[in-house]
Amino acid sequence: MIPKTKLEQKKETALFLVDSYNDLGYQVYNVGGNDLAAGSEFVKKAEKIARFTFISANIIDSTSNQLLFKPYKIIKSGNKKFGIIGITSKPKYNVSGVKITEPLDALNKYLPELKKQSDYVIVLAAANSIDETRIINSKSSIDFLLCASTYRFSKTLDDANGVYIARCGNIGKYVGIISMKIVREGMPLENVSKINNQLDYTEKRLKSYAKDMGNKTYDEYYAGRPSILSVIHSLQRHEKELKKQKGKIINTLDFKLVRLDKKIKDDSYMRKKVNEYKAALKNVRTVK
Numbered sequence: 458m459i460p461k462t463k464l465e466q467k468k469e470t471a472l473f474l475v476d477s478y479n480d481l482g483y484q485v486y487n488v489g490g491n492d493l494a495a496g497s498e499f500v501k502k503a504e505k506i507a508r509f510t511f512i513s514a515n516i517i518d519s520t521s522n523q524l525l526f527k528p529y530k531i532i533k534s535g536n537k538k539f540g541i542i543g544i545t546s547k548p549k550y551n552v553s554g555v556k557i558t559e560p561l562d563a564l565n566k567y568l569p570e571l572k573k574q575s576d577y578v579i580v581l582a583a584a585n586s587i588d589e590t591r592i593i594n595s596k597s598s599i600d601f602l603l604c605a606s607t608y609r610f611s612k613t614l615d616d617a618n619g620v621y622i623a624r625c626g627n628i629g630k631y632v633g634i635i636s637m638k639i640v641r642e643g644m645p646l647e648n649v650s651k652i653n654n655q656l657d658y659t660e661k662r663l664k665s666y667a668k669d670m671g672n673k674t675y676d677e678y679y680a681g682r683p684s685i686l687s688v689i690h691s692l693q694r695h696e697k698e699l700k701k702q703k704g705k706i707i708n709t710l711d712f713k714l715v716r717l718d719k720k721i722k723d724d725s726y727m728r729k730k731v732n733e734y735k736a737a738l739k740n741v742r743t744v745k
Contacts, residue, residue: 477731481727485543493548511526513544540572546588568597621710641707
């Protein structure tokens, strides 16, 4: 057994994760306050092996009084530019050589220059509930607020003060996917995630009633059960109305929360990589 301190092992795991993010094609990573637990020098070491950009608009080197990372990154997709800026709440412990400024102040400092370069502004926020609420209520000119460091997760995009908000929890159990379809330039994006979530629920309910029907219709199969037929007809009317609403929307914005369970097929390369690392951990004995 190879003896290692718990801190050494956590550092190795962190570097393994960065290397894995390289394989997964990450483009940008918001450094949160908890990422600094092993010190800012270690995070800078991790940044050197990353093939993606570390960002933070409010983590400052207390000696130079300069940002430790780039405050934002511009990513082009199709004919649109997305300005992605990172902020973090202050951790509950002090980090030597680092100070973390107020997230909202940092956000407002860089927003004017960011908006000039972007069609849409995305805020990656490793924020506590207080800072999250401040950002939402500030009515800052942002389009998306993607929240980490929270146990909450969103099944649909929330909309507050013109900002679309998504959360995926903090235990790595879910992945959130935001997609937009622009059919007509100049028309606003409209959130269809709530409509789609209701459609999914309605379709699942109808399928559950159709499970044993064979070739019969709902009316034929449930002819002697009027209470069930009433529920089915209500679901069918609701489904029709939802599809009608969705059909009127030109430029759509959608959000899907994907649960990472056994239904999700593993990538063979990444599964092999994780298994090999887990096997290596069995040969490590952690010490104080």
